[in-house]
Amino acid sequence: MGAAVTRPGPRRTLSEQAILDAALALLAELGADRVTIRGIANRVGIAPNAVYTYFPDKAAVLHGLAEQLLGRVLDDRQTDARRPWRDRVHSLAHDLRAELLAHPGSVRLLLDNDGPNARAINATLLSVLADAGLDQDAAARGAHLVNVLILGSIATANQAATDQFEWSIDRLLDGLSTYAAR
């Protein structure tokens, strides 16, 4: 009975995306601190160090994972310029919040992320705030502020307090409106 040892060598069944899918599944099922290189490798059926064939290190995997999450957020409801600007911010905030709440601990994955999807969301916010009457500089500061509020609210929320969240967004938008009308 020759041992059925899995021998080294290419399998061609895996891809960068397969790694990220496994990482996303671990994130949804177990939370951010259980997204490990070894856990991902185990889930896709390779040795832990084989992950380094696809990504240079764990930080790169987490960066890709953050981009996966952000890619699910943007849609017509935020980009349609005919809708009222406050509605568009509320829609973006709601969708981002829903995505983050579905993935425990995912907030910190987004904090240092600056990939294409992060930029797309920021660009959308910039155009919304321009519609609100803010100049370029104020729109940039305002977009950052909205991001901070969304990420911070979820990170510090003891319970899933939707009311508090909506109220906070409205106070912030009032502050930006006041600035636009200065």
Add this chain to the structure above:
Amino acid sequence: MGAAVTRPGPRRTLSEQAILDAALALLAELGADRVTIRGIANRVGIAPNAVYTYFPDKAAVLHGLAEQLLGRVLDDRQTDARRPWRDRVHSLAHDLRAELLAHPGSVRLLLDNDGPNARAINATLLSVLADAGLDQDAAARGAHLVNVLILGSIATANQAATDQFEWSIDRLLDGLSTYAAR
């Protein structure tokens, strides 16, 4: 030459505070993810598992560490009711920000903290916002919102952008003022 082995037994030279002092030193020198049980133990000169004589687990050490940080923030400039309420919020925000920037990665230590010092800061914010004309419910939501903004701003700041920070605080306070005057 009898081996100078350190034998087990009480030393009576250590305390809970000595552990926290070591943790704070590691935090300031190396950042939050280098605050380890083994690193603390090494710094105070005991075996890693001896730390568990003083704290039940690492989470308890980090909780104590967060309280240490918060204990340095509050002073007269925030609690003096004769000062304008906006100045008092700016002062609190500035001090908290300075404390967090001096300790890399410390923001996440505060996110799930709810000790005496955290409550004291929240109580101060509540009374400031009451002075601003907010009712009890709005003051509670507003205090949470200010906390979120401070912690979030520091967590997401790419550079040490003091201007952006001050601007954000002012937009937020404008929003709260608008609500108070409704």
Add this chain to the structure above:
DNA sequence: ACCTGAACACCGTTCAAGT
């Protein structure tokens, strides 16, 4: 109660080798 050494069950990452 306070401490030690040894161990357990994990990490991320590197290295040498096989296909």
Add this chain to the structure above:
DNA sequence: ACCTGAACACCGTTCAAGT
């Protein structure tokens, strides 16, 4: 290029034992 096994340098935590 893609993969394996073994190893290295870490973690937090538990257990049995010594004072």
